[in-house]
Amino acid sequence: MERNINIENISQTVLSGNFVMMMMVHLSGEQKDIENIKRGLTAIGDAMNVSISLMHEKVFSGMYRI
Secondary structure, three states: OOOOOEEEEEEEEEEOOEEEEEEEEEOOOOOOOHHHHHHHHHHHHHHHOOOOOOOOHHHHHHHOOO
16 A cells, blocks of 8 residues: 555564554645555554554654643
């Protein structure tokens, strides 16, 4: 899948024995909405036997705000 998505930051760690990679991306050049992008990434993840999640920065920040 080719998209106009720029990776701005990557962090990686191991949580509960699972490798976790978090990326902050910039979607301004992407013409499709976030739900279409999620579906495409989920399909890629399924094919690779990995879980891929995508959420808007505002949702992520709200979930992890103390």
